[in-house]
Amino acid sequence: MTAIEYDVVVIGAGPVGENVADRVVQGGLTAAIVERELVGGECSYWACMPTKALLRSASALRAARHLPGAREAVTGDLDAAAVLARRDSFASHWHDDGQVSWLESVGIALHRGHGRITSARVVEVTGVDGVATTLTARHAVVVATGSSALLPDLPGLRAAAPWSSREAASASSVPRRLAIIGGGVVAAEMATAFAALGSSVTMLARDGVLPSAEPFAGARVTDSLRDAGVSVRLGAEAVSVKRDNGGTVHLDTASGERIEADEVLVAVGRTPNTRDIGLDSIGLAPGAWLAVDDTMRVVGGGEWLYAAGDVNRRALLTHQGKYQARAVGDVIVARATGATVEDGRWGRHVATADERAVPQVVFTDPEIASVGLTAAAAEAAGLRIRVVDYDLGRVAGAALHADGYQGHARMVVDEDRKVIVGCTLVGPDVAELIHAATIAIVGEVPLDRLWHAVPAYPTVSEVWLRLLETYGR
Ligand SMILES: Cc1cc2nc3c(=O)[nH]c(=O)nc-3n(C[C@H](O)[C@H](O)[C@H](O)COP(=O)(O)OP(=O)(O)OC[C@H]3O[C@@H](n4cnc5c(N)ncnc54)[C@H](O)[C@@H]3O)c2cc1C
Numbered sequence: 001m002t003a004i005e006y007d008v009v010v011i012g013a014g015p016v017g018e019n020v021a022d023r024v025v026q027g028g029l030t031a032a033i034v035e036r037e038l039v040g041g042e043c044s045y046w047a048c049m050p051t052k053a054l055l056r057s058a059s060a061l062r063a064a065r066h067l068p069g070a071r072e073a074v075t076g077d078l079d080a081a082a083v084l085a086r087r088d089s090f091a092s093h094w095h096d097d098g099q100v101s102w103l104e105s106v107g108i109a110l111h112r113g114h115g116r117i118t119s120a121r122v123v124e125v126t127g128v129d130g131v132a133t134t135l136t137a138r139h140a141v142v143v144a145t146g147s148s149a150l151l152p153d154l155p156g157l158r159a160a161a162p163w164s165s166r167e168a169a170s171a172s173s174v175p176r177r178l179a180i181i182g183g184g185v186v187a188a189e190m191a192t193a194f195a196a197l198g199s200s201v202t203m204l205a206r207d208g209v210l211p212s213a214e215p216f217a218g219a220r221v222t223d224s225l226r227d228a229g230v231s232v233r234l235g236a237e238a239v240s241v242k243r244d245n246g247g248t249v250h251l252d253t254a255s256g257e258r259i260e261a262d263e264v265l266v267a268v269g270r271t272p273n274t275r276d277i278g279l280d281s282i283g284l285a286p287g288a289w290l291a292v293d294d295t296m297r298v299v300g301g302g303e304w305l306y307a308a309g310d311v312n313r314r315a316l317l318t319h320q321g322k323y324q325a326r327a328v329g330d331v332i333v334a335r336a337t338g339a340t341v342e343d344g345r346w347g348r349h350v351a352t353a354d355e356r357a358v359p360q361v362v363f364t365d366p367e368i369a370s371v372g373l374t375a376a377a378a379e380a381a382g383l384r385i386r387v388v389d390y391d392l393g394r395v396a397g398a399a400l401h402a403d404g405y406q407g408h409a410r411m412v413v414d415e416d417r418k419v420i421v422g423c424t425l426v427g428p429d430v431a432e433l434i435h436a437a438t439i440a441i442v443g444e445v446p447l448d449r450l451w452h453a454v455p456a457y458p459t460v461s462e463v464w465l466r467l468l469e470t471y472g473r
Protein backbone atom coordinates (compact mmCIF):
# COMPACT_ATOMS: atom_id res chain seq x y z
CA MET A 1 0.00 0.00 0.00
CA THR A 2 1.26 3.48 -0.95
CA ALA A 3 0.95 6.41 1.46
CA ILE A 4 1.01 10.04 0.32
CA GLU A 5 0.56 13.32 2.17
CA TYR A 6 -1.25 16.47 0.95
CA ASP A 7 -2.46 19.59 2.71
CA VAL A 8 -6.05 18.87 1.68
CA VAL A 9 -7.82 15.75 0.41
CA VAL A 10 -11.15 16.17 -1.35
CA ILE A 11 -13.39 13.12 -1.85
CA GLY A 12 -15.49 13.55 -4.99
CA ALA A 13 -14.55 15.41 -8.18
CA GLY A 14 -17.96 16.83 -9.05
CA PRO A 15 -18.28 20.56 -9.68
CA VAL A 16 -18.03 21.21 -5.95
CA GLY A 17 -14.98 19.05 -5.20
CA GLU A 18 -13.16 20.51 -8.20
CA ASN A 19 -13.80 24.04 -7.01
CA VAL A 20 -12.72 23.31 -3.43
CA ALA A 21 -9.44 21.85 -4.66
CA ASP A 22 -8.91 24.77 -7.03
CA ARG A 23 -9.33 27.38 -4.28
CA VAL A 24 -7.02 25.43 -1.98
CA VAL A 25 -4.29 25.28 -4.62
CA GLN A 26 -4.78 28.95 -5.52
CA GLY A 27 -4.27 29.66 -1.82
CA GLY A 28 -0.84 28.00 -1.92
CA LEU A 29 -1.67 24.59 -0.39
CA THR A 30 -1.40 21.17 -2.02
CA ALA A 31 -4.57 19.25 -2.84
CA ALA A 32 -5.57 15.79 -4.00
CA ILE A 33 -8.98 14.85 -5.32
CA VAL A 34 -10.44 11.34 -5.23
CA GLU A 35 -12.94 10.25 -7.88
CA ARG A 36 -14.54 6.84 -8.41
CA GLU A 37 -16.33 7.64 -11.69
CA LEU A 38 -15.87 10.63 -14.01
CA VAL A 39 -14.12 13.86 -13.08
CA GLY A 40 -16.87 16.47 -13.41
CA GLY A 41 -19.49 14.54 -11.44
CA GLU A 42 -23.23 14.25 -11.89
CA CYS A 43 -23.69 17.77 -13.25
CA SER A 44 -21.42 17.34 -16.27
CA TYR A 45 -22.52 13.91 -17.47
CA TRP A 46 -25.96 13.01 -16.07
CA ALA A 47 -27.60 16.16 -14.73
CA CYS A 48 -27.37 19.90 -15.52
CA MET A 49 -25.54 19.84 -18.85
CA PRO A 50 -27.13 16.90 -20.69
CA THR A 51 -30.65 17.68 -19.46
CA LYS A 52 -30.42 21.31 -20.53
CA ALA A 53 -29.08 20.17 -23.90
CA LEU A 54 -32.12 17.87 -24.22
CA LEU A 55 -34.42 20.84 -23.56
CA ARG A 56 -32.80 23.65 -25.49
CA SER A 57 -33.61 22.81 -29.14
CA ALA A 58 -37.34 22.37 -28.46
CA SER A 59 -37.31 25.67 -26.59
CA ALA A 60 -35.72 27.45 -29.58
CA LEU A 61 -38.28 25.84 -31.89
CA ARG A 62 -41.18 26.99 -29.69
CA ALA A 63 -39.75 30.51 -29.68
CA ALA A 64 -39.59 30.58 -33.48
CA ARG A 65 -43.14 29.25 -33.74
CA HIS A 66 -44.39 32.18 -31.64
CA LEU A 67 -43.09 34.77 -34.10
CA PRO A 68 -44.72 35.59 -37.42
CA GLY A 69 -42.02 35.62 -40.04
CA ALA A 70 -39.88 33.14 -38.19
CA ARG A 71 -42.79 30.72 -37.86
CA GLU A 72 -43.15 30.47 -41.62
CA ALA A 73 -39.49 29.53 -41.95
CA VAL A 74 -39.93 26.50 -39.66
CA THR A 75 -41.02 23.72 -41.93
CA GLY A 76 -40.21 20.54 -40.01
CA ASP A 77 -40.43 18.96 -36.58
CA LEU A 78 -37.81 18.61 -33.88
CA ASP A 79 -35.00 16.31 -35.05
CA ALA A 80 -34.69 13.98 -32.04
CA ALA A 81 -31.54 12.29 -33.31
CA ALA A 82 -29.81 15.66 -33.72
CA VAL A 83 -30.89 16.70 -30.22
CA LEU A 84 -29.49 13.48 -28.73
CA ALA A 85 -26.25 13.97 -30.66
CA ARG A 86 -25.89 17.54 -29.39
CA ARG A 87 -26.61 16.27 -25.87
CA ASP A 88 -23.84 13.68 -26.31
CA SER A 89 -21.33 16.40 -27.07
CA PHE A 90 -22.44 18.43 -24.02
CA ALA A 91 -21.84 15.31 -21.92
CA SER A 92 -18.37 15.10 -23.51
CA HIS A 93 -19.45 11.65 -24.77
CA TRP A 94 -19.05 10.55 -21.13
CA HIS A 95 -15.27 10.97 -21.22
CA ASP A 96 -13.51 13.14 -18.67
CA ASP A 97 -10.19 13.81 -20.46
CA GLY A 98 -10.95 17.54 -20.66
CA GLN A 99 -11.58 17.84 -16.94
CA VAL A 100 -8.57 15.67 -16.10
CA SER A 101 -6.36 17.97 -18.21
CA TRP A 102 -7.74 20.93 -16.28
CA LEU A 103 -6.86 19.27 -12.95
CA GLU A 104 -3.33 18.73 -14.22
CA SER A 105 -3.06 22.30 -15.49
CA VAL A 106 -3.92 23.78 -12.10
CA GLY A 107 -1.80 21.34 -10.10
CA ILE A 108 -4.45 19.20 -8.41
CA ALA A 109 -3.45 15.54 -7.94
CA LEU A 110 -6.10 13.03 -9.06
CA HIS A 111 -6.50 9.64 -7.39
CA ARG A 112 -9.00 7.45 -9.18
CA GLY A 113 -10.94 5.05 -6.99
CA HIS A 114 -13.40 4.87 -4.13
CA GLY A 115 -12.44 7.06 -1.17
CA ARG A 116 -13.12 6.11 2.43
CA ILE A 117 -12.13 7.91 5.60
CA THR A 118 -10.33 5.45 7.87
CA SER A 119 -9.40 7.76 10.75
CA ALA A 120 -8.87 11.46 11.44
CA ARG A 121 -7.34 13.13 8.32
CA VAL A 122 -6.76 9.77 6.58
CA VAL A 123 -8.49 8.68 3.37
CA GLU A 124 -7.98 5.29 1.75
CA VAL A 125 -8.51 5.11 -1.99
CA THR A 126 -9.34 1.75 -3.54
CA GLY A 127 -8.73 1.66 -7.28
CA VAL A 128 -10.65 -0.52 -9.73
CA ASP A 129 -7.72 -2.94 -9.60
CA GLY A 130 -8.30 -3.29 -5.85
CA VAL A 131 -5.01 -1.57 -5.01
CA ALA A 132 -5.31 0.76 -2.02
CA THR A 133 -3.52 4.07 -1.57
CA THR A 134 -3.51 5.96 1.71
CA LEU A 135 -3.79 9.74 1.56
CA THR A 136 -3.09 11.78 4.66
CA ALA A 137 -4.34 15.35 4.90
CA ARG A 138 -2.20 17.78 6.89
CA HIS A 139 -5.07 20.26 7.27
CA ALA A 140 -8.46 19.09 6.00
CA VAL A 141 -10.55 16.42 4.35
CA VAL A 142 -13.51 17.69 2.34
CA VAL A 143 -16.43 15.40 1.56
CA ALA A 144 -17.94 16.44 -1.79
CA THR A 145 -19.45 13.11 -2.74
CA GLY A 146 -22.77 14.52 -3.92
CA SER A 147 -26.06 12.66 -4.06
CA SER A 148 -27.80 9.90 -6.00
CA ALA A 149 -31.37 9.38 -7.14
CA LEU A 150 -33.65 8.11 -4.41
CA LEU A 151 -35.50 4.91 -5.25
CA PRO A 152 -38.67 4.52 -3.17
CA ASP A 153 -39.51 1.19 -1.64
CA LEU A 154 -42.24 0.34 -4.14
CA PRO A 155 -43.21 -3.31 -4.81
CA GLY A 156 -41.67 -4.45 -8.10
CA LEU A 157 -39.86 -1.19 -8.82
CA ARG A 158 -36.24 -2.40 -8.70
CA ALA A 159 -37.02 -5.52 -10.73
CA ALA A 160 -38.64 -3.33 -13.39
CA ALA A 161 -35.25 -1.67 -14.06
CA PRO A 162 -36.57 1.88 -13.81
CA TRP A 163 -34.79 4.93 -15.19
CA SER A 164 -33.29 7.35 -12.71
CA SER A 165 -32.35 10.84 -13.85
CA ARG A 166 -29.10 9.29 -15.12
CA GLU A 167 -30.80 7.06 -17.69
CA ALA A 168 -33.12 9.89 -18.72
CA ALA A 169 -30.26 12.32 -19.18
CA SER A 170 -28.17 9.83 -21.15
CA ALA A 171 -30.95 8.03 -23.09
CA SER A 172 -29.77 6.85 -26.50
CA SER A 173 -33.30 6.66 -27.90
CA VAL A 174 -36.69 8.16 -27.15
CA PRO A 175 -39.18 5.72 -25.59
CA ARG A 176 -42.60 5.65 -27.25
CA ARG A 177 -44.31 5.79 -23.84
CA LEU A 178 -42.63 7.21 -20.74
CA ALA A 179 -44.16 7.13 -17.26
CA ILE A 180 -42.69 9.45 -14.65
CA ILE A 181 -43.09 8.99 -10.91
CA GLY A 182 -42.65 12.39 -9.24
CA GLY A 183 -43.65 15.99 -9.85
CA GLY A 184 -40.52 17.90 -8.81
CA VAL A 185 -37.84 19.57 -10.86
CA VAL A 186 -36.42 16.48 -12.57
CA ALA A 187 -39.89 15.14 -13.37
CA ALA A 188 -41.12 18.46 -14.80
CA GLU A 189 -38.01 19.05 -16.91
CA MET A 190 -37.87 15.49 -18.24
CA ALA A 191 -41.61 15.46 -19.02
CA THR A 192 -41.04 18.67 -21.00
CA ALA A 193 -38.01 17.23 -22.81
CA PHE A 194 -39.37 13.81 -23.68
CA ALA A 195 -42.80 15.10 -24.74
CA ALA A 196 -41.01 17.42 -27.18
CA LEU A 197 -38.81 14.56 -28.37
CA GLY A 198 -41.91 12.53 -29.22
CA SER A 199 -42.67 10.35 -26.18
CA SER A 200 -46.18 9.91 -24.92
CA VAL A 201 -45.61 10.95 -21.30
CA THR A 202 -47.66 10.18 -18.20
CA MET A 203 -46.64 11.95 -15.02
CA LEU A 204 -47.72 10.71 -11.60
CA ALA A 205 -47.37 13.87 -9.54
CA ARG A 206 -48.44 12.66 -6.12
CA ASP A 207 -47.68 15.97 -4.40
CA GLY A 208 -48.43 18.23 -7.38
CA VAL A 209 -46.16 19.76 -10.00
CA LEU A 210 -43.24 21.78 -8.59
CA PRO A 211 -44.87 21.85 -5.14
CA SER A 212 -42.12 23.88 -3.50
CA ALA A 213 -42.38 26.74 -6.01
CA GLU A 214 -45.00 29.51 -5.94
CA PRO A 215 -48.35 27.80 -6.71
CA PHE A 216 -48.88 29.77 -9.97
CA ALA A 217 -45.60 28.37 -11.31
CA GLY A 218 -46.65 24.74 -10.93
CA ALA A 219 -50.11 25.54 -12.31
CA ARG A 220 -48.68 27.11 -15.48
CA VAL A 221 -46.25 24.25 -16.05
CA THR A 222 -49.08 21.75 -15.53
CA ASP A 223 -51.24 23.53 -18.12
CA SER A 224 -48.43 23.71 -20.62
CA LEU A 225 -47.44 20.06 -20.14
CA ARG A 226 -51.06 19.11 -20.78
CA ASP A 227 -51.12 21.33 -23.88
CA ALA A 228 -48.03 19.43 -25.03
CA GLY A 229 -49.92 16.16 -24.66
CA VAL A 230 -48.53 15.03 -21.30
CA SER A 231 -51.01 13.23 -19.10
CA VAL A 232 -50.41 14.93 -15.76
CA ARG A 233 -52.09 12.97 -12.96
CA LEU A 234 -52.15 15.27 -9.94
CA GLY A 235 -52.32 13.38 -6.65
CA ALA A 236 -51.72 10.02 -8.35
CA GLU A 237 -49.51 7.63 -6.41
CA ALA A 238 -47.86 4.54 -7.87
CA VAL A 239 -48.27 1.55 -5.54
CA SER A 240 -46.68 -1.22 -7.60
CA VAL A 241 -44.67 -1.64 -10.76
CA LYS A 242 -44.06 -4.64 -13.00
CA ARG A 243 -42.18 -5.08 -16.25
CA ASP A 244 -43.62 -7.97 -18.29
CA ASN A 245 -41.63 -10.35 -20.49
CA GLY A 246 -42.32 -8.19 -23.53
CA GLY A 247 -40.65 -5.23 -21.80
CA THR A 248 -43.80 -3.22 -21.09
CA VAL A 249 -43.94 -1.60 -17.67
CA HIS A 250 -47.27 -1.68 -15.81
CA LEU A 251 -47.82 0.82 -12.99
CA ASP A 252 -50.74 0.46 -10.61
CA THR A 253 -51.90 3.56 -8.78
CA ALA A 254 -53.56 3.91 -5.39
CA SER A 255 -56.83 4.83 -7.09
CA GLY A 256 -56.85 1.58 -9.06
CA GLU A 257 -55.63 2.87 -12.42
CA ARG A 258 -53.15 0.91 -14.52
CA ILE A 259 -50.66 2.78 -16.67
CA GLU A 260 -48.54 1.15 -19.35
CA ALA A 261 -45.22 2.48 -20.53
CA ASP A 262 -42.00 1.42 -22.23
CA GLU A 263 -39.85 3.08 -19.55
CA VAL A 264 -40.55 4.43 -16.09
CA LEU A 265 -38.50 7.34 -14.73
CA VAL A 266 -38.34 7.68 -10.96
CA ALA A 267 -37.73 11.29 -9.87
CA VAL A 268 -38.65 11.60 -6.21
CA GLY A 269 -35.59 13.32 -4.76
CA ARG A 270 -32.03 12.48 -3.80
CA THR A 271 -30.08 10.49 -1.21
CA PRO A 272 -26.58 11.48 0.00
CA ASN A 273 -23.51 9.54 -1.17
CA THR A 274 -22.32 8.89 2.38
CA ARG A 275 -23.17 5.23 2.82
CA ASP A 276 -19.70 3.88 2.18
CA ILE A 277 -17.23 6.68 2.87
CA GLY A 278 -16.06 5.54 6.29
CA LEU A 279 -18.15 7.87 8.43
CA ASP A 280 -18.52 5.13 11.04
CA SER A 281 -14.73 5.18 11.56
CA ILE A 282 -15.04 8.69 12.99
CA GLY A 283 -18.28 8.23 14.91
CA LEU A 284 -20.71 9.64 12.31
CA ALA A 285 -23.75 7.87 10.86
CA PRO A 286 -23.25 6.31 7.40
CA GLY A 287 -25.90 7.19 4.83
CA ALA A 288 -26.89 10.48 6.46
CA TRP A 289 -26.77 13.99 5.02
CA LEU A 290 -23.80 15.78 6.60
CA ALA A 291 -24.84 18.71 8.79
CA VAL A 292 -22.34 21.57 8.64
CA ASP A 293 -21.72 24.95 10.25
CA ASP A 294 -21.60 28.08 8.12
CA THR A 295 -17.97 27.44 7.12
CA MET A 296 -19.05 23.93 5.99
CA ARG A 297 -17.28 22.20 8.88
CA VAL A 298 -19.10 18.94 9.65
CA VAL A 299 -20.97 19.04 12.93
CA GLY A 300 -19.43 16.45 15.25
CA GLY A 301 -16.71 15.60 12.72
CA GLY A 302 -13.63 17.27 14.16
CA GLU A 303 -12.04 20.51 13.03
CA TRP A 304 -10.43 18.85 9.99
CA LEU A 305 -13.63 17.61 8.31
CA TYR A 306 -15.73 19.67 5.89
CA ALA A 307 -18.64 18.82 3.58
CA ALA A 308 -19.76 20.89 0.60
CA GLY A 309 -22.29 20.58 -2.20
CA ASP A 310 -25.28 18.26 -2.39
CA VAL A 311 -23.96 16.09 0.44
CA ASN A 312 -24.67 18.76 3.08
CA ARG A 313 -28.22 19.29 1.77
CA ARG A 314 -28.08 23.10 2.08
CA ALA A 315 -29.05 23.62 -1.58
CA LEU A 316 -28.90 20.82 -4.15
CA LEU A 317 -27.73 23.02 -7.01
CA THR A 318 -24.41 23.25 -8.82
CA HIS A 319 -24.00 27.01 -8.55
CA GLN A 320 -24.78 27.01 -4.85
CA GLY A 321 -22.42 24.09 -4.19
CA LYS A 322 -19.65 25.90 -6.07
CA TYR A 323 -20.35 28.99 -3.98
CA GLN A 324 -19.88 26.86 -0.86
CA ALA A 325 -16.71 25.44 -2.42
CA ARG A 326 -15.17 28.91 -2.75
CA ALA A 327 -15.90 29.60 0.92
CA VAL A 328 -14.58 26.20 2.06
CA GLY A 329 -11.41 26.34 0.00
CA ASP A 330 -10.65 29.83 1.26
CA VAL A 331 -11.43 29.10 4.91
CA ILE A 332 -9.22 26.01 4.89
CA VAL A 333 -6.36 28.14 3.55
CA ALA A 334 -7.09 30.87 6.11
CA ARG A 335 -7.10 28.41 9.00
CA ALA A 336 -3.97 26.66 7.73
CA THR A 337 -2.02 29.89 7.33
CA GLY A 338 -3.30 31.60 10.47
CA ALA A 339 -5.07 34.34 8.51
CA THR A 340 -8.21 35.95 9.89
CA VAL A 341 -11.33 33.85 9.39
CA GLU A 342 -14.19 36.03 8.18
CA ASP A 343 -17.14 33.95 9.35
CA GLY A 344 -19.63 36.69 10.19
CA ARG A 345 -22.84 37.03 8.16
CA TRP A 346 -21.88 37.66 4.49
CA GLY A 347 -18.22 37.11 5.40
CA ARG A 348 -15.76 35.71 2.86
CA HIS A 349 -15.61 32.30 4.53
CA VAL A 350 -19.30 31.51 4.93
CA ALA A 351 -22.13 30.66 2.53
CA THR A 352 -24.75 33.05 3.91
CA ALA A 353 -26.72 33.14 0.64
CA ASP A 354 -27.70 29.51 1.20
CA GLU A 355 -30.10 30.69 3.90
CA ARG A 356 -32.41 32.93 1.87
CA ALA A 357 -30.96 33.89 -1.49
CA VAL A 358 -30.73 30.70 -3.54
CA PRO A 359 -31.55 31.21 -7.23
CA GLN A 360 -32.90 28.42 -9.39
CA VAL A 361 -34.10 28.11 -12.96
CA VAL A 362 -36.37 25.24 -13.93
CA PHE A 363 -36.09 24.83 -17.70
CA THR A 364 -39.68 23.85 -18.36
CA ASP A 365 -42.08 25.59 -20.74
CA PRO A 366 -42.59 28.22 -19.42
CA GLU A 367 -39.32 28.64 -17.56
CA ILE A 368 -39.52 29.16 -13.81
CA ALA A 369 -36.83 31.44 -12.40
CA SER A 370 -36.86 32.09 -8.69
CA VAL A 371 -34.69 33.32 -5.87
CA GLY A 372 -35.17 33.59 -2.13
CA LEU A 373 -38.39 32.81 -0.34
CA THR A 374 -41.81 32.03 -1.75
CA ALA A 375 -44.68 33.88 -0.08
CA ALA A 376 -45.55 30.72 1.87
CA ALA A 377 -41.95 30.17 2.99
CA ALA A 378 -41.61 33.81 4.06
CA GLU A 379 -44.77 33.58 6.13
CA ALA A 380 -43.61 30.30 7.64
CA ALA A 381 -40.36 32.07 8.58
CA GLY A 382 -42.41 34.61 10.52
CA LEU A 383 -41.83 37.58 8.19
CA ARG A 384 -44.46 40.30 7.78
CA ILE A 385 -44.70 40.35 4.03
CA ARG A 386 -46.51 41.95 1.12
CA VAL A 387 -46.88 40.02 -2.11
CA VAL A 388 -46.75 41.99 -5.36
CA ASP A 389 -47.90 40.30 -8.59
CA TYR A 390 -47.67 41.49 -12.17
CA ASP A 391 -48.75 40.01 -15.50
CA LEU A 392 -45.46 39.68 -17.38
CA GLY A 393 -47.27 39.59 -20.72
CA ARG A 394 -48.27 43.26 -20.25
CA VAL A 395 -44.66 44.45 -20.36
CA ALA A 396 -43.80 45.94 -23.78
CA GLY A 397 -40.56 43.96 -24.04
CA ALA A 398 -42.41 40.69 -23.41
CA ALA A 399 -45.02 41.45 -26.09
CA LEU A 400 -42.19 42.11 -28.53
CA HIS A 401 -40.32 38.98 -27.45
CA ALA A 402 -43.13 36.63 -28.54
CA ASP A 403 -46.67 36.99 -29.79
CA GLY A 404 -49.09 35.94 -27.08
CA TYR A 405 -46.32 36.03 -24.43
CA GLN A 406 -47.77 34.69 -21.19
CA GLY A 407 -45.97 35.08 -17.93
CA HIS A 408 -46.19 36.15 -14.36
CA ALA A 409 -43.93 37.93 -11.89
CA ARG A 410 -44.12 37.97 -8.12
CA MET A 411 -41.99 39.78 -5.61
CA VAL A 412 -42.23 39.15 -1.90
CA VAL A 413 -41.42 42.20 0.20
CA ASP A 414 -40.36 42.15 3.84
CA GLU A 415 -42.57 44.97 5.12
CA ASP A 416 -40.48 45.61 8.21
CA ARG A 417 -37.24 46.13 6.29
CA LYS A 418 -38.75 47.26 2.94
CA VAL A 419 -36.52 44.87 1.00
CA ILE A 420 -37.28 42.06 -1.43
CA VAL A 421 -36.93 38.58 0.11
CA GLY A 422 -38.24 36.52 -2.79
CA CYS A 423 -38.95 36.71 -6.49
CA THR A 424 -40.47 34.26 -8.97
CA LEU A 425 -40.69 34.84 -12.70
CA VAL A 426 -42.63 32.54 -14.99
CA GLY A 427 -42.52 32.88 -18.76
CA PRO A 428 -40.56 32.15 -21.91
CA ASP A 429 -36.85 32.96 -21.52
CA VAL A 430 -37.08 34.41 -18.00
CA ALA A 431 -33.97 32.48 -16.93
CA GLU A 432 -31.63 35.35 -17.71
CA LEU A 433 -33.75 37.87 -15.77
CA ILE A 434 -33.43 36.40 -12.30
CA HIS A 435 -29.95 37.64 -11.47
CA ALA A 436 -31.27 41.17 -10.99
CA ALA A 437 -33.48 39.83 -8.21
CA THR A 438 -30.60 37.86 -6.70
CA ILE A 439 -28.54 41.05 -6.48
CA ALA A 440 -31.44 42.96 -4.91
CA ILE A 441 -31.95 40.25 -2.28
CA VAL A 442 -28.29 39.66 -1.45
CA GLY A 443 -27.62 43.42 -1.43
CA GLU A 444 -30.72 43.98 0.72
CA VAL A 445 -31.41 46.95 -1.52
CA PRO A 446 -34.20 49.09 -0.06
CA LEU A 447 -37.22 49.48 -2.35
CA ASP A 448 -36.74 53.26 -2.29
CA ARG A 449 -33.32 52.81 -3.88
CA LEU A 450 -34.57 50.23 -6.41
CA TRP A 451 -36.68 52.98 -8.02
CA HIS A 452 -33.35 54.38 -9.22
CA ALA A 453 -32.42 51.10 -10.96
CA VAL A 454 -34.10 51.93 -14.26
CA PRO A 455 -34.76 49.03 -16.65
CA ALA A 456 -34.01 49.70 -20.32
CA TYR A 457 -36.95 50.09 -22.70
CA PRO A 458 -38.31 47.91 -24.27
CA THR A 459 -36.90 44.92 -22.35
CA VAL A 460 -38.71 42.28 -20.30
CA SER A 461 -36.77 43.65 -17.31
CA GLU A 462 -39.23 46.52 -17.29
CA VAL A 463 -41.28 44.23 -15.11
CA TRP A 464 -39.13 45.58 -12.24
CA LEU A 465 -40.59 49.05 -12.73
CA ARG A 466 -44.10 47.61 -12.97
CA LEU A 467 -43.66 45.63 -9.75
CA LEU A 468 -42.46 48.78 -7.95
CA GLU A 469 -45.35 50.81 -9.34
CA THR A 470 -47.78 48.13 -8.22
CA TYR A 471 -46.23 48.22 -4.75
CA GLY A 472 -46.47 52.01 -4.70
CA ARG A 473 -44.04 54.69 -3.67
C1 LIG B 1 -31.34 15.52 -13.64
C2 LIG B 1 -30.70 16.62 -12.85
C3 LIG B 1 -30.59 17.88 -13.41
C4 LIG B 1 -29.99 18.90 -12.70
N1 LIG B 1 -29.93 20.14 -13.26
C5 LIG B 1 -29.36 21.15 -12.58
C6 LIG B 1 -29.28 22.45 -13.14
O1 LIG B 1 -29.74 22.70 -14.25
N2 LIG B 1 -28.68 23.42 -12.43
C7 LIG B 1 -28.17 23.19 -11.19
O2 LIG B 1 -27.63 24.11 -10.59
N3 LIG B 1 -28.23 21.96 -10.62
C8 LIG B 1 -28.82 20.95 -11.29
N4 LIG B 1 -28.87 19.70 -10.73
C9 LIG B 1 -28.22 19.48 -9.43
C10 LIG B 1 -26.71 19.27 -9.63
O3 LIG B 1 -26.48 18.20 -10.53
C11 LIG B 1 -26.03 18.97 -8.30
O4 LIG B 1 -26.41 19.95 -7.36
C12 LIG B 1 -24.53 18.95 -8.44
O5 LIG B 1 -24.11 17.96 -9.34
C13 LIG B 1 -23.88 18.71 -7.07
O6 LIG B 1 -22.49 18.72 -7.21
P1 LIG B 1 -21.58 17.92 -6.19
O7 LIG B 1 -20.17 18.16 -6.65
O8 LIG B 1 -21.96 18.24 -4.81
O9 LIG B 1 -21.96 16.39 -6.41
P2 LIG B 1 -21.87 15.45 -7.70
O10 LIG B 1 -22.01 16.20 -8.96
O11 LIG B 1 -22.83 14.35 -7.41
O12 LIG B 1 -20.38 14.89 -7.67
C14 LIG B 1 -19.94 14.05 -6.64
C15 LIG B 1 -18.80 13.22 -7.17
O13 LIG B 1 -18.27 12.44 -6.11
C16 LIG B 1 -17.96 11.14 -6.58
N5 LIG B 1 -17.96 10.24 -5.43
C17 LIG B 1 -19.00 9.94 -4.63
N6 LIG B 1 -18.60 9.12 -3.64
C18 LIG B 1 -17.28 8.89 -3.84
C19 LIG B 1 -16.31 8.13 -3.15
N7 LIG B 1 -16.59 7.46 -2.04
N8 LIG B 1 -15.05 8.13 -3.64
C20 LIG B 1 -14.73 8.81 -4.77
N9 LIG B 1 -15.61 9.55 -5.44
C21 LIG B 1 -16.87 9.59 -4.98
C22 LIG B 1 -19.05 10.86 -7.60
O14 LIG B 1 -18.65 9.85 -8.50
C23 LIG B 1 -19.20 12.23 -8.26
O15 LIG B 1 -18.35 12.36 -9.36
C24 LIG B 1 -29.48 18.66 -11.40
C25 LIG B 1 -29.59 17.38 -10.83
C26 LIG B 1 -30.20 16.38 -11.55
C27 LIG B 1 -30.30 15.03 -10.93
Ligand SMILES: NC(=O)c1ccc[n+]([C@@H]2O[C@H](COP(=O)([O-])OP(=O)(O)OC[C@H]3O[C@@H](n4cnc5c(N)ncnc54)[C@H](O)[C@@H]3O)[C@@H](O)[C@H]2O)c1
Nearest residue numbers: 152182183184185186187206207267268269316361362363
Ligand atom coordinates in the same frame (compact mmCIF):
# COMPACT_ATOMS: atom_id res chain seq x y z
N1 LIG C 1 -32.93 23.14 -13.16
C1 LIG C 1 -32.48 22.81 -11.97
O1 LIG C 1 -32.01 23.62 -11.21
C2 LIG C 1 -32.57 21.38 -11.54
C3 LIG C 1 -33.02 20.40 -12.40
C4 LIG C 1 -33.13 19.11 -11.93
C5 LIG C 1 -32.76 18.80 -10.64
N2 LIG C 1 -32.31 19.78 -9.84
C6 LIG C 1 -31.95 19.47 -8.43
O2 LIG C 1 -31.99 18.08 -8.24
C7 LIG C 1 -32.68 17.79 -7.04
C8 LIG C 1 -33.47 16.53 -7.23
O3 LIG C 1 -34.60 16.73 -8.10
P1 LIG C 1 -35.89 15.83 -7.94
O4 LIG C 1 -36.88 16.28 -8.92
O5 LIG C 1 -35.48 14.40 -7.90
O6 LIG C 1 -36.34 16.17 -6.47
P2 LIG C 1 -37.39 17.25 -5.93
O7 LIG C 1 -37.17 17.30 -4.48
O8 LIG C 1 -37.35 18.50 -6.72
O9 LIG C 1 -38.80 16.62 -6.27
C9 LIG C 1 -39.15 15.35 -5.82
C10 LIG C 1 -40.66 15.28 -5.85
O10 LIG C 1 -41.08 13.94 -5.65
C11 LIG C 1 -42.16 13.93 -4.75
N3 LIG C 1 -42.11 12.65 -4.07
C12 LIG C 1 -41.33 12.29 -3.03
N4 LIG C 1 -41.52 10.98 -2.73
C13 LIG C 1 -42.43 10.52 -3.61
C14 LIG C 1 -43.02 9.25 -3.84
N5 LIG C 1 -42.69 8.19 -3.09
N6 LIG C 1 -43.92 9.12 -4.84
C15 LIG C 1 -44.24 10.18 -5.61
N7 LIG C 1 -43.71 11.41 -5.45
C16 LIG C 1 -42.81 11.56 -4.47
C17 LIG C 1 -41.92 15.13 -3.85
O11 LIG C 1 -43.13 15.61 -3.35
C18 LIG C 1 -41.28 16.13 -4.77
O12 LIG C 1 -42.24 16.94 -5.40
C19 LIG C 1 -33.54 18.98 -6.73
O13 LIG C 1 -33.45 19.25 -5.37
C20 LIG C 1 -33.00 20.10 -7.54
O14 LIG C 1 -32.38 21.06 -6.73
C21 LIG C 1 -32.21 21.05 -10.25
